[in-house]
Amino acid sequence: MHELKLMDIQKKYKDKEAVRKFNYTFTNGVYGLLGENGAGKTTLMRLICGVLQPTRGSIYCDNIEIDSMGTEYRRLLGYLPQDFGYYGDFTAECFLRYMAALKALPEDYADSRIDELLDMVELKNVKKKKLKTFSGGMIRRIGIAQALLNNPEILILDEPTAGLDPKERVRFRNVISSLGKNRMVLLSTHIVSDIDYIADRILIMKNGELIQEGTEKEITDKVEGCVWKCIVSEKEAGQITSSFIVSNVRSSGENVELRIVSERQPVAGAENVESTLEDAYLYLTQIAGGEKNATL
Secondary structure (H helix, E strand, C coil): CCEEEEEEEEEEEEEEEHHCCCCCCCCCEEEEEEEEEEEEHHHHHHHHHHCCCEEEEEEEEEEEHHCCCHHHHHHHHEEECCCCCCCCCCCCHHHHHHHHCCCCCHHHHHHHHHHHHHHHCCCCHHHCCHHHCHHHHHHHHHHHHHHCCCCCCCCEEECCCCCCCCHHHHHHHHHHHHHHHCCCEEEEEECCCCCCCCEHHHHEEEEEEEEECCCCCHHHCCCCCCCEEEECCHHHHHHHHHHHHEEEEEEECCCEEEEECCCCCCCCCCCCCCCCCHHHHHHHHHHCCCCCCCCC
């Protein structure tokens, strides 16, 4: 088991701090990195992979700075970037052979590993088809296969389910969940449901900072008593939506049922309901920052 330690990590681009004073220690398991677009997730992952260098701070793998580890560190890594490049005229099998060659994997090992991975991501029956004929979900599955070619002990996945339909997203989550049993998996997303059930620990980022971390229960417990449900008229719904964080809207006959995240009762008659990770995420990234929480 490996330990990855980030100490006071900062990444600055001119006047913008993409990552600021980030401290965390990762071990085995699935870590869900949650944050809106622009929160600094991709920059953080590229720093962990050594693609970018921090402006300040250090990253250690087993108490050794990753900069000094060279190929030894890269051997431990598997990386699926958000913008996954591929050659459309390559078949799935040829593309994985090409990637295996780039990773300097022995040919015999690569042959058996490619078959194993194509089976795991359920693409073995289309391994002779060109990638340009694949759906977005199939391409993402090829992406996870290439990231796993060297059987990495540290797997970094940046927005792996972006653009996938619900069925593909569930399939992908199941694959990731199985991978986290004996390795370190760091998965970034802005889609709460992607990590709700599979992440052992969840990290929430905002404006380049780590603002909260814990298990799903530890995080949702922080907003107990702050989630409300009410049924109101369409006119009232418009007023409430402009003043409060509304996590769900559903028509209920001539009225509207709202799910509201607020530190105080939003309207008379609103009832407390059990919190979810999505509620907690909205609270921690918006209400806690003072963006919305009015009284009508």
